[in-house]
Amino acid sequence: MKYNQLGKSGLLVSELCFGTMSFGSSGYWSVVGSLDYKDSKRLVDIALDAGINYFDSADVYSHGQSEEILGKALKDKRNEAVIATKVRGRMSKEINNVGLSRKHIIESCDNSLRRLGTDYIDHYIVHSFDPITPLEETLSALTDLVRQGKVRYLGASNFTGWQLMKALAISKENHFEKFVSLQAIYSLISRDIEYELIPLCQDQGLGLTPWSPLGGGFLTGKYRKDHPMPEGTRRTNEEQNFIQIDPEKGYAIVDALEQIANKNNATIAQAALNYLLRKPIVSSVLIGATKPHQIEDNIKATTWEMTTEEVAHLDELTKLTPIYPHWMLQFTAADRTNGDFFF
Helix, strand or coil, X not given: CCEEECCCCCCEEECEEEECXXXXXXXXXXXXXXXXXXXXXXXXXXXXXXXXXXXXXXXXXXXXXXXXXXXXXCHHHHHHCEEEEEECCCCCCCCCCCXXXXXXXXXHHHHHHHHHCXXXXXXXXXXXXXXXXXXXXXXXHHHHHHHCCCEEEEEEECXXXXXXXXXXXXXXXXXCCCEEEEEEECECCECHHHCCHHHHHHHHCCEEEEEXXXXXXXXXXXXXXXXXXXXXXXXXXXXXXXXXXXXHHHXXXXXXXXXXXXXXXXXXXXXXXXXXXXXXCECCEEECCCCHHHHHHHHHHXXXXXXXXXXXXXXXXXXXXXXXXXXXXXHHCHHHHCCCCCX
């Protein structure tokens, strides 16, 4: 297991992060896994034994059950673990029990600390943008938590480029604590963040922690063209298909991954993860599991490296269609790179 800086911070995290969305059995998130403490603890132990020190949860996962189970599972290893959890989602019908207001952030942090059974959160992440709360209020509250010792590092998730850049600028102007990372969906089948967010992270020194690196399970190889849909999987139920993908594009990606996997005595899922591990901007890739063999398979993705040529082939196969203003910027940049004259 390799360890990387989380952005420009001094915090070192394992190149794989174990996500605990499958822990607990309450509400919407129970469709992901519904694991009880015993099964969850087994997965945490496998992760720890493999060198994973980074664990991700959220207050909304099974209405706090995920945090409770994770805290209990890591109780004897707390000082060795980097725990991330998130705030933003609605936790009850009470009108203010949602969002990124000072009230909700402070109350949610205290509740997460209690559920996790710890007096500090290593990495506190805002789960998404709040359209009605000023960023100044959000960042001021988060800064207070850091200065009180309840939180050590801050992160953002599911922000647009302008939202994230505005937050960083406000932090700099007001001497608030800054986000050190972005957690965003990123995989061979979901490369949209390459338009704006990855260039922003590179420019500002934020670490990227991709979620859903297997495209909601599509890039495991269990879904193949001209094969019947496997029973008992999330994608067999359209209501559970939170991540929308283009199946035809996905089938071609899976075929390419299979060729690379076969050359390296690996699985398709490992190849999909390995691709992301080769991206310098990535600090840690979030993986999830409901069964021991799944996390064990994912961990093996760290034991080999696909070649530069294989990465380039996958880049080309899944490249984004240029959109405005990106195609215009590429066009006009030529006068800086090769002396061409356009205007």
